[in-house]
Amino acid sequence: MRCAIFNRYFFIAIICFSFHSCGDISAYKKKISGSYYLLQSEMEPGLHISYKISDNSFIGRIPADVKEYCIVKDSLLIAKVQSDSNVKVYVLNMKADDGYVDQNIYLVDIFDTTSFELWRKKNTLRVDFIKVKQ
Numbered sequence: 001m002r003c004a005i006f007n008r009y010f011f012i013a014i015i016c017f018s019f020h021s022c023g024d025i026s027a028y029k030k031k032i033s034g035s036y037y038l039l040q041s042e043m044e045p046g047l048h049i050s051y052k053i054s055d056n057s058f059i060g061r062i063p064a065d066v067k068e069y070c071i072v073k074d075s076l077l078i079a080k081v082q083s084d085s086n087v088k089v090y091v092l093n094m095k096a097d098d099g100y101v102d103q104n105i106y107l108v109d110i111f112d113t114t115s116f117e118l119w120r121k122k123n124t125l126r127v128d129f130i131k132v133k134q
Contacts, residue, residue, distance in 0.1 A: 033071050034094060036061070038132065047132055049079055053099040061097070061106070062090045068129035076108070078127060089116040 028040035028047065035052045046064030053059055062079045067087075069079040077092040089111040097106035111119060120127055 032069065033074075033077070035099065036077060036094065038066065038069070040064075049077070051097060051099045059099055061092060066132055068131050070127055070129045072125055072127060076125075078129075080113075080129065087113050089113060091116075091119075 027042045028038070030038045032038055032049065037050055037052055037058065038047050039050050039058060040047045044064060047066045048060060048064040049062035049066055049069065050058035050060050061077075062081060065082045067080050067082050069077065071077055071094075075093060075095045077094050079090045079092075081088045081090060091108040091111070093106050093108050109119070
């Protein structure tokens with residue numbers, strides 16, 4: 001009888017500890033602008049950009065591994081992401097994003113670096129990237 005009671009309390013303690021440790025999975029969190037945050041999960045390496053929808057709820061916007069980012073004219077969030085040996089440049093329209101809209105509404109485009117430079121020049125945008133500290 002004693003062993004059964006001990007086993008039940010031990011099991012409950014393990015379950016409680018498991019739920020407690022899963023509360024906030026962000027190992028690193030830095031506010032970029034408005035509801036946008038630079039996050040690093042304890043589960044995955046690399047930093048990504050997410051949109052904060054409530055206290056500890058975030059929706060991913062730009063995947064890991066963000067190397068640089070910038071805000072242009074308080075409306076565009078631009079981030080360089082290292083993917084294997086390729087660099088992709090993500091451009092988000094922050095004014096069109098409320099956390100619940102579809103990707104084709106807030107995502108302007110995903111460029112390689114050469115295409116991004118052509119797009120930037122065409123739109124006469126000044127872009128000053130901030131390097132992400134890993």
